[in-house]
Amino acid sequence: MASPTTAVSDIEALVRQFRLHEVLNEDPATKTVWLLGSIASDTPVAGSSAAVLTLERTAISPLALRPSTVLLPQLTLDSGALNDIYASATGTSHALSPDVRVSLIYPAQQKHIDKYRRQQYMWIKETAEIYGAVTRPYIDNEPKSRIQWVYNILDGSAERERVVVEDSDRDTGFVVLPDFKWDGVGVESLYLVVIVRRKDIRSLRDLRPEHLPMLRNIREKVGAAVDSVYGVAQDQLRMFVHYQPSYYHFHVHVTHVNFSGKGVMAGRAHLLDTIIDNIENIAPDYYQRASLSFTY
DSSP states (O other): OOOHHHHHHHHHHHHHHHEEEEEEEEEEEEEEEEEOOOOOOOOSGGHHHHHEEEEOOOOOOOOGTTTOOOGGEEEEEEEEEEEEEEEEEEEEEESSOOOOEEESSSOOHHHHHHHHHHOOOOOOEEOOHHHIIIIIIHTTTOOOGGGGGHHHTTTSSSSGGOEEEEEEOOOTOOEEEEEEOOOOOOOOGGGEEEEEESSSSSSSSGOGGGGGHHHHHHHIIHHHHHHHHHHOOOGGGEEEEEEEOOSSEEEEEETTTTTOGGSSSSTTEEEEHHHIIIIIIIIIHHHHSEEEEEEE
């Protein structure tokens, strides 16, 4: 397993060889851009050379702004406007580094390229019958190699140094890591992912009463751990599950309640509390019978 220092060096070496071919998408709200390119190749993107690079501006950390710190000598302003008491300018800060987060998928498959390319989304209502006829066969045919990275985390052969907390129980246990969307600094943008140890739950549709102990265990232990590690109280956390998920191994998302992003919107996120309540108090087979709507 690579050390954090080695991992940074390896990523930097790949990024320096990245050659841009197409801007897949951009989001001004999150100051993020997704790029399609190749590594060490000037040929058209194809095969194993394809790479998807994400560049995101990070939030300014209050830790970088100490009282009495003189920021002006560390700022270079290149354009602006002044009107009465109001001033606005753009420029570069040399004191608020690091100011960009880099994510790389290499070699990228077509599904990765399609995921990040700008799309026209549709609202889909998936009935139990449609799930059985369309979605489940698709999930069943997904090669296990696509979630090998999940198994690497669970067996400790990858990202071991990033684990926040874990529970080794085979039926109710999990591993918690920071999501790559979080810079690890600002608690109000906190974003963690809980990956369960069970390998027989692919999505929300598979949840049954026998899984309630696991779901409650996640709610209680992860909430307590986040409070202990990051100082964020349980009543300041949002725990939810995506449907459809981005990969078919059951996992729970954990964010600060002040976090805003596409992943917490209706049409994708199902609150953990509501999931538990639906199975416990509405119907044991709620997620096998319900129609679930989502954007795709």
